[in-house]
Amino acid sequence: MSFSARAAIIAAVTLAFAAGIGATAPGVARQAETAPSSSNNTPDPAQVPTMAEALADLEADAPAAPEALVQDDADYATLAAAVAAQPLVVDDEELNCLAIGVYYESKGEPLEGQLAVAEVILNRTESGRFPRSVCGVLKQRGQFSFVRGGQLPQPPESARAWKTALAVAKVARGDMWDSKVSNALYFHARYVSPGWRRARVGSVGNHVFYR
Template identity: 35%
Template sequence: MLRREAPTRFFFFLNSIALMLLCLFVTPTSAMAPQPIQILPVLSSAQTPLEHDSKKEKKTATSAAPVKRESVKVSRDSRPKVVRNGKVKISERDMELLARLVYAEGRGEPYEGQVAIAAVVLNRVASHKFPNTVREVIYAPNAFSPVHDGNLTHKSNERTRKAVRDAVNGKDPSNGSLYFFNPDTATSKWIWSRPVTVEIGNHRFAR
C-alpha cells in the first residue's frame, strides 16, 4: 500500500512544479501603468471643431488690429494764422488780446511806440526765457501793469490792431527789446538796470 502511494505523491509534486513554472513564464514581470483618460472639451451641438478654431483665429486677429482714434478738433480761433520770423505762431484770438494790451499800455503813445509794445510781447514769445504763447506771456505774473492791476479791458481799436499786424509781419521799432517802462512812473530798481535800446514817446525799451 505504501509502495503505491509513493509514485502518486511524486506525480502530483511534478505536476505542481510544472504548473508553477508555467505561471511564472506566462505572467508579465512588469506592471503596466494606467494610462490617463484625456477629457475633450464639450462642444455645443451647433458648433463644430472647425467652427471653434475659425472663431478663435478671428478673435485673435481682431484683438491685434490697431484701434482707431478720433482726431482732435481745434477751434478756428485757436489755429495759428501768422508766423513771425519763422518763430512765433499767433492766432486771431491772440492778436485781439495783444491789441487790447497795446491799447491799455500805449493808447496815448505814437503809432511807432504801439508797434514796439506789440513787438516786445512777440520777442518774449520767441525767447527761451519766457513762455511760448502770446496769452501766457501777457498773463505771466507781474509782466504788464494793466493785467496785474486788473485794468486790461476788452477795448481795442483799429489803430492798435494795425500796430499788432505790423509787429506780426516783422516790424520791430524796439530793436529786439524784451522790456519797456515809463521812466516817470517806474518804481522797480531792476528795470532801470536793463540796457536801453531806444526811447519812443513816453517809453524806454530795453533788453
C-alpha cells in the same frame, strides 16, 4: 455749260470751303473776324466776344504800370502807410491779445511807440524766458498792470484807439516794419525809475526800452 457759269460755280465752292476752314481753324478765325462783311452790318453771333474775353483783351492791350507804382504788399513807405493798409479784422485770439496789450500799454503813444510795445510782447514769446504765447505773456503774474485776475479786459470795438492798436498788432506780427528798439524785452514809463540793471536799448514816446 458756259465758261462764265463754270467760273461762278468754282468761285462759290471755293468761298464755301474757305468759310468752313475759318469756322474750324483757330488761327484763321481771328483773321476772318477782322474782314469786312459783304452782306450786311449785322455781326455774326459767333464772333461777338463774351464779357470775359473783352476784359481779357483790354487787360492784354493796356500799358504796363510804371515800375515805381508796382509795390509788394509787405513794402510800405512809412509805418503810417503800413498801419493804414491793415484790414480791421481780429483773425485769432493771439492777435486779439496782442492788440489788447498795445491798446492798454500805449494807446496814447505815437505809432512807433505802439509798435515798440507790440514788439516787446512778441519778442518775449520767442525768448525762452517767458510764456510762448502772446496771451500767456500778457497774463503772466506781475508783468502788466492792466491785467486783473488773469483776465484781459476787452477794449470797445468802436474806439478809434482800438482800431489803431489792432492794425499796429498786425504790422508787428507780420514783421512789416521794425521800430528802433525792435530787440527789446522790457519797458517802463518815463515817469518811473525801477533801477533795472539791464541793457538800455532806447526810448520811444513815453517809454524806455531794455534788452
